Amino acid sequence: MVTWENYEEYMILQADGELGEAEQKALLEFVRLHPELEEEMKLYQATVMKPDTTCVFENKDQLLRQEPGGKIMTLGQWWMYGAAAGVIILILVAATRWFNTGSDTLNNNTEVAKAKEVNPVKNVFDSGSTQVQQVIADKQQHQPAINRPVHRRERSSSVAKQSVHSNTNGFVKEHTLPPTELETMKPIAHKMAVTVTIEKAKSLATPSLTLTDEQPEIIREEGKKDLLAWLPEEKQEGLHTLKENFDQRIEKAKNFKDNLKDAQLALKLGNKELLVINF
Amino acid sequence: MDAKNYNTCVHEWADALFRFACKCTGNEEDARDIVQNSFEVLWQKKENVTPEKGKAFLFQVAYNQSVDMYRKKGRIQYQEELRTEASHHLSSPDLKRVLDRALAQLDDQARALVLLKDYEGYRYEEIAQITGLSDSQVKVYLHRARKTLKQYLVSVEHII
Numbered sequence: 001m002v003t004w005e006n007y008e009e010y011m012i013l014q015a016d017g018e019l020g021e022a023e024q025k026a027l028l029e030f031v032r033l034h035p036e037l038e039e040e041m042k043l044y045q046a047t048v049m050k051p052d053t054t055c056v057f058e059n060k061d062q063l064l065r066q067e068p069g070g071k072i073m074t075l076g077q078w079w080m081y082g083a084a085a086g087v088i089i090l091i092l093v094a095a096t097r098w099f100n101t102g103s104d105t106l107n108n109n110t111e112v113a114k115a116k117e118v119n120p121v122k123n124v125f126d127s128g129s130t131q132v133q134q135v136i137a138d139k140q141q142h143q144p145a146i147n148r149p150v151h152r153r154e155r156s157s158s159v160a161k162q163s164v165h166s167n168t169n170g171f172v173k174e175h176t177l178p179p180t181e182l183e184t185m186k187p188i189a190h191k192m193a194v195t196v197t198i199e200k201a202k203s204l205a206t207p208s209l210t211l212t213d214e215q216p217e218i219i220r221e222e223g224k225k226d227l228l229a230w231l232p233e234e235k236q237e238g239l240h241t242l243k244e245n246f247d248q249r250i251e252k253a254k255n256f257k258d259n260l261k262d263a264q265l266a267l268k269l270g271n272k273e274l275l276v277i278n279f
Numbered sequence: 280m281d282a283k284n285y286n287t288c289v290h291e292w293a294d295a296l297f298r299f300a301c302k303c304t305g306n307e308e309d310a311r312d313i314v315q316n317s318f319e320v321l322w323q324k325k326e327n328v329t330p331e332k333g334k335a336f337l338f339q340v341a342y343n344q345s346v347d348m349y350r351k352k353g354r355i356q357y358q359e360e361l362r363t364e365a366s367h368h369l370s371s372p373d374l375k376r377v378l379d380r381a382l383a384q385l386d387d388q389a390r391a392l393v394l395l396k397d398y399e400g401y402r403y404e405e406i407a408q409i410t411g412l413s414d415s416q417v418k419v420y421l422h423r424a425r426k427t428l429k430q431y432l433v434s435v436e437h438i439i
Contacts, residue, residue, distance in 0.1 A: 012425045016396060018403065040429075047428035049378055049397040057297035057311070063289045063318045067282045 002030040015044045084274050280325040288333040296337055302394050303345035317341045339409045342391050349387040381431035389424040
């Protein structure tokens with residue numbers, strides 16, 4: 001209860017912000033009943049000091065500290081290093097995928113080249129016989145789909161023409177014969193298809209005709225000569241061209257590994273080198 | 280408290296500590312020294328101070344250093360400003376200057392108590408922990424300080 005003996009204490013407590021809600025109401029009621037005390041209450045409230053927010057401590061950075069062995073990194077630096085790390089990861093993933101894809105393509109090409117060199121006799125029967133085509137189709141099913149050679153034969157009454165094309169993904173041959181010749185060659189083709197099938201099995205079983213890296217060079221060359229003798233000259237040329245292309249590819253792949261050994265991958269931001277990787 | 284919490288205290292309380300030290304010492308250079316010394320002590324004893332108690336620890340160190348400095352240098356003196364115009368009622372800028380002079384009239388302990396109360400909004404118990412006084416002592420000293428400030432305002436009003 002506010003009285004004349006304790007009203008000043010209530011006013012000071014009010015200036016200090018220590019009065020409760022009930023006590024605040026009691027004081028205001030007492031001042032309302034005694035208006036002459038209102039000026040005094042305002043004077044006590046005027047003694048409350050307000051901080052000058054314009055007064056600040058300059059160069060707060062001088063007060064900052066860091067843990068021993070640590071480094072204070074600002075948000076901008078973190079963002080920069082994070083972006084650089086992301087770029088490096090992307091480059092490594094892309095390089096790994098490209099290298100693996102190149103290896104797979106090379107393996108497929110070498111398999112096709114070996115299959116062609118082992119069984120070149122099938123090209124002799126590119127005469128339009130359906131049974132010969134079936135034998136060839138069976139062989140093709142076992143070859144990789146990426147570099148499967150495509151054979152197309154068109155029947156026409158015009159003069160037979162043939163052309164050989166070679167490219168990185170396969171080769172296309174076109175060979176046309178007059179219908180009369182096709183009719184006479186059908187029974188012959190049938191017999192020879194059976195012979196080819198048997199001989200194909202023998203060639204696979206006969207180590208001397210298998211062209212592997214482990215065979216002596218002389219035996220391989222002799223085996224090649226026997227097989228190539230079955231072929232017409234134009235086809236032999238085509239096979240030679242194909243062989244050269246494959247050899248070039250293999251050479252490039254071998255050199256790639258050597259080149260990669262001496263290669264260097266560097267990541268720079270402006271003039272500053274962030275990361276250098278030596279293979 | 281680790282380095283991260285310490286640096287947070289620097290960003291949050293360096294300005295308030297500087298204002299407190301300025302009013303206690305009346306001198307910006309002395310106030311900067313007090314602030315730097317206070318944070319130095321906090322860094323040295325950061326293992327024993329929790330982040331929640333960081334502010335109170337800083338003001339306690341600053342209060343002790345301002346009292347020591349006051350005892351070494353004697354009574355502080357504010358630069359007096361001559362007024363050419365007389366006004367019957369005190370305006371806000373005038374009131375601020377008058378209050379600053381009134382504050383300089385208080386002793387170092389009372390002045391620190393008023394600043395801790397008005398600038399930082401500490402309660403009587405918290406001021407007691409910072410200054411090492413009892414709750415009742417804080418209440419009595421603050422009451423006396425308020426009366427002194429009020430009487431100074433009244434006397435200035437009568438003169439003007």
